Amino acid sequence: MQRRLFAIVLLFCVAAILVVGCAPAIVTSETGAQPASVGSGEKREVFFTMQNYADFQTQDTLLRELADEFKAETGITVNYEILNWSQAREKINLWHVSGGAPDVADLFWAYTYSDIGGGKYGTRPIEDLVAEYIPDLEDRFFASSLADVKYKGHLYGVPWRIGIYPLLYRADFFEEAGLDPEGLQTWDDLVEYAKALTIRDENGNVTRYGMAFLPDLAQAFYSWLWQAGGSFMDETYTQATIDTPAGREALQFIYDLVNVHQVAPIAQFQDPSFDVAAELAAGHIAMMPAANTLRPFIEANAPQLKEVIRVREPLRNKTQDAFQGAGYFGLTYDTRDVDAAMQWLAFLARDENMARLAIQLGQLSPNKGALEDPYFADDWWFSGQIKALPYGRTTQHPNPAWGSITNPQPGSPIYDMMIEVVTGEKSVEEALQETNQKMQQMMDEMARQ
Amino acid sequence: MLKQRNIELLKDYALIAPALLILVALVIYPILSGIYLSFFDYNLLRETQPYVGIDNYIVLLSDPRFLKILWNTVLFAVLANAFSTLLGLASALLLNSSGRFVGLLRALGYLPWITPAVVFVVIWSWMFSGSFSPINAVLMQWGIIKSPISFLGDEKMIFLGLSLPVWSMLVVRIWASYAFKMTMFLAALQNIPQDRIDAARVDGANSWHVFRYVTMPGIMPVLLVVVSLSMIWNLSHFEVNYLLTAGGPKDLTNVITVYLYQLAFVQWKFGHAAAAGIYTLLLASVAAIVYLRLTRSEER
Numbered sequence: 209m210q211r212r213l214f215a216i217v218l219l220f221c222v223a224a225i226l227v228v229g230c231a232p233a234i235v236t237s238e239t240g241a242q243p244a245s246v247g248s249g250e251k252r253e254v255f256f257t258m259q260n261y262a263d264f265q266t267q268d269t270l271l272r273e274l275a276d277e278f279k280a281e282t283g284i285t286v287n288y289e290i291l292n293w294s295q296a297r298e299k300i301n302l303w304h305v306s307g308g309a310p311d312v313a314d315l316f317w318a319y320t321y322s323d324i325g326g327g328k329y330g331t332r333p334i335e336d337l338v339a340e341y342i343p344d345l346e347d348r349f350f351a352s353s354l355a356d357v358k359y360k361g362h363l364y365g366v367p368w369r370i371g372i373y374p375l376l377y378r379a380d381f382f383e384e385a386g387l388d389p390e391g392l393q394t395w396d397d398l399v400e401y402a403k404a405l406t407i408r409d410e411n412g413n414v415t416r417y418g419m420a421f422l423p424d425l426a427q428a429f430y431s432w433l434w435q436a437g438g439s440f441m442d443e444t445y446t447q448a449t450i451d452t453p454a455g456r457e458a459l460q461f462i463y464d465l466v467n468v469h470q471v472a473p474i475a476q477f478q479d480p481s482f483d484v485a486a487e488l489a490a491g492h493i494a495m496m497p498a499a500n501t502l503r504p505f506i507e508a509n510a511p512q513l514k515e516v517i518r519v520r521e522p523l524r525n526k527t528q529d530a531f532q533g534a535g536y537f538g539l540t541y542d543t544r545d546v547d548a549a550m551q552w553l554a555f556l557a558r559d560e561n562m563a564r565l566a567i568q569l570g571q572l573s574p575n576k577g578a579l580e581d582p583y584f585a586d587d588w589w590f591s592g593q594i595k596a597l598p599y600g601r602t603t604q605h606p607n608p609a610w611g612s613i614t615n616p617q618p619g620s621p622i623y624d625m626m627i628e629v630v631t632g633e634k635s636v637e638e639a640l641q642e643t644n645q646k647m648q649q650m651m652d653e654m655a656r657q
Numbered sequence: 658m659l660k661q662r663n664i665e666l667l668k669d670y671a672l673i674a675p676a677l678l679i680l681v682a683l684v685i686y687p688i689l690s691g692i693y694l695s696f697f698d699y700n701l702l703r704e705t706q707p708y709v710g711i712d713n714y715i716v717l718l719s720d721p722r723f724l725k726i727l728w729n730t731v732l733f734a735v736l737a738n739a740f741s742t743l744l745g746l747a748s749a750l751l752l753n754s755s756g757r758f759v760g761l762l763r764a765l766g767y768l769p770w771i772t773p774a775v776v777f778v779v780i781w782s783w784m785f786s787g788s789f790s791p792i793n794a795v796l797m798q799w800g801i802i803k804s805p806i807s808f809l810g811d812e813k814m815i816f817l818g819l820s821l822p823v824w825s826m827l828v829v830r831i832w833a834s835y836a837f838k839m840t841m842f843l844a845a846l847q848n849i850p851q852d853r854i855d856a857a858r859v860d861g862a863n864s865w866h867v868f869r870y871v872t873m874p875g876i877m878p879v880l881l882v883v884v885s886l887s888m889i890w891n892l893s894h895f896e897v898n899y900l901l902t903a904g905g906p907k908d909l910t911n912v913i914t915v916y917l918y919q920l921a922f923v924q925w926k927f928g929h930a931a932a933a934g935i936y937t938l939l940l941a942s943v944a945a946i947v948y949l950r951l952t953r954s955e956e957r
Contacts, residue, residue: 298922411803479810480902481782492788612925618904618911619919633907650924653700 252545254552256288258314259296259535261369261569262504270568278555284548304330309540311549316535318357318364323608323654331538333362334553337546341554342366348559350597353574356534356604365538366557369571373422373431373531374596375523376498378491380516381405381416389518395435395461395525398495402471405494418471420496421462422531423484425477426614426622427603430531431497432458434601437526440647445607448651451644454526459629459636466630477630489513497531498596503589504570519592522599532600534574609650621646688938695931706928713932722908723916723933730912730940732823733898734891737830742884744831745838750868752839753846763843770836774896781829782901785809810906822902826910829897834890838883845879846872881951888944893937913937 256275261267267290275286289310291299303309304324313331315321321331338345345366346354353367382389385404392401402418409415422428433440438454441447449455465472473493475482485502487493489510498519506513522530537556543549555561559577566573567583572593584590604610616623625643628634634642695713697706717723752763769777784790785808793805806814806821814821849872857871873880895914898904904911904919913933921930 301922301925413804475787475807475810478812478906479787479807480905481786481809482788483786487788490788612923615923617919617923618908619916619923627905627907631907 252284252548254284254286254312254545254548255310256286256312256552257291257310258288259291259293261571263508264290266568270564274556274561274564278552281555282548282551284545284551286552300330303540303542307542309542311543311545312537312539312552314368314535315365315538316533317604317611318536318538319359319604319606320608320611322359322362322364325541327541329541331364332541332543333364334539334550335363337539337550338363338366341550342557345557348557348576350574350576352532352597352600352602353534356602357536357538359606365536366553367534367536367574368556368562368565369535369569370574370597370600371500371531371533371535372572372593372596372600373427373497373499374519374521374593374599375495376502376517376519376592377495378493378513378516379518381494389520393524395523398523399465399469399471402465402495403469406471414470414473416492416494417473417487418494419465420472420484420487420493421476422497422499423501424499424616425626426616426620427499427531428497429458429462429622429626430603431522431529432462434529435523435525435527436461440610440613441605441607441651445605446651446655448644448647450647451640455640455644456636459625459640462626463629463636467632474630477627498589498593500571507570514588517588519589519596521596528599529601530596530599531603533603535571607651607654609647609654613647613650621650691931691934691938694927695935697928699928699931700925709928713928714935717929717932717936725908726904726911726913726916727936729908729910730892730914730937733827733830733894733910733912734888736827737834737894738884738887738891740827741831741835741887742838742880744835745883746842746880748835748839749842749846750872753843763840766839767836769833770840774833774900777833778829778897778900781832782809785825785901809902809910812906812909820909822906822909826898826901829901830891830894833897834887838887841879841883842876845876849875878951882948885944885948885951889941889948892941892944913940 256271258267258271271288271290275288279285291314300313300315300321301324303313304321307329309330315331318331322333325331349367350370353370354363357364357367377389377392379389382405387401387404391397398419405416405418406414407416430440433450433455436454436458438452438458439449442449466474466477473482473487476484484493484496485505486509488496488502489506506517522528537553539546539549539553556565557575559575562573562575563578563581563583565571566575566578567581572584572590573579578584579594584594603614613620614622618624621643625639629636629639696708696710698709698712699706748766752759752766784792787793787805787807787810790805790808792808793802796802797805808825809822811821816824819827853871853875854867857867862870893914894912895918898910898912899915899918902910904915914937917930917933917937920926920933
């Protein structure tokens, strides 16, 4: 009897879970009109999420100010949440798989996520809404940043930050070694400069490396490949193309910097505790690509280096391309009150608000009006990045497998290739061939829809 | 009479229903869902998710990388459990006295258990850093080493058949888990009647004899339960391995839980990740069965 009763209770619990789990989702409005549930007398709200960029307090204060100003103008309440980057990718993945996304979100990888969502979840196309709410968007934002949020004829959001990773160097180390920054232009120059800047102690231990790579070891390959004249995919974005002479040249060059010339730290590829930003701040690195994450790190931990770090245009080989990526604010298929969400988006897209966001969160703005603020031209970091903007090449690849191919964790083909080659586990040829095959397999699998 | 009994039973079950509901929602449903998922070639980027039977399980078992990680999982679980048990027991024996600062020392000894993994992993990462490690600084200052040791990166440095990154990971795992055991052993030690120890002393037992014939039998039930419980936790351990090395370098410190996370969120192969999860469940179930048997025999 007891067992039967227990079974009944258990069954009840399972049934309750199933009923809750299978409940119909909230119906979202597909047009710019207000959903039926939003009446004129009801409180209108927008739920907005953004990843962390500056310190929490600064970002929280800025968002609260913006939300308060927006409410004073429109009567619409904005509830926001600052997501830590360490969880953001997983959360955004899940939004695109199973819904539950906020009304407006700070997003990236428009191509990848629009395909994952499959027109049901996550980021949604808003070109019609933008035409209505932000009609001058195309004029007010750089085309290169808009290219990052356009895919298959759709527009997915408003870019608010743009990252370009040219080259940074320590001016004081250059001066000390008698090197002219203007003389550094090509890959060959880089080797010579890096050798001159690398210092060893009496035991032969390197106390300063001439060169280091981007903290993200998958992204670290991009610019070298492009500058060698290569690309990750063909023009149809269906074929992997890194197993080419350009791919070999790029990977061999990276290997040589570490193992032959010994001017870059192998620890970056071997030791999970290696922190390239901390090494730069400690004066252990003379040159490296100018990743966006380095600026806030230096501002917070080694502000004295602002006087001696210079950001300049990228190196030249067959091309002079530099890593470029844009983050954007977008609506999702879970957006409840589309009109309120678009009003908030239009509010954020104003030149003055774009400038506030970029300046206070330490980002380069893709908004032309915002960039006119003298802050950017005078800034120790952004002044160099602005000069490098013409060399930016988008990191987006319109293939849904791209996010997985380039994830900076074990199991991702590019990341694994970099580690395997530099640590001598595989030859350049072998690794490139395998990586190309893995990429192609992933792209083919994604294409089987 | 029978009806009255049924009503009482129903009341009992109604009282445990909320807990049961939570258990079903947070444990049973995800397990069933995971098992279901493991039979599909579930990829986030595809609309259709084909049924593949037990292919995911076979694919994993025929993957040398997975087998290496499976071995790592067992190795870390066994060694971390063994060493942390020894350390926990030694600490408990040392602290099972009444001195002036014993209370303070007990509190300090318990700190690793209550410190969040994210916090202590950052500190250990700094301790193990090639450039900034205070351990390296001291060793170099004393002239013991000439070049800094790469605790998490030097795979060629081998001690007792295990590479330096594995030992470094073990140190953190042991440090993080010994405190709980110390507390449990301490509680068990304080339950041993003093007159038994006194009687053994009167019979001529030395300290080793007291430990071997009085203390160990006294704490044995707790020891067995703690070891088996710790085995379950160690087999499904995630945070230290993920936060400290993300499984690197070259999978030397990778364990199944980290690998399944990478399968799911790096490669988006949820079917494979679910199958890896079920393997973890099976592994932990072995330890769980031992634990249940021990606790049942205790109850009897």
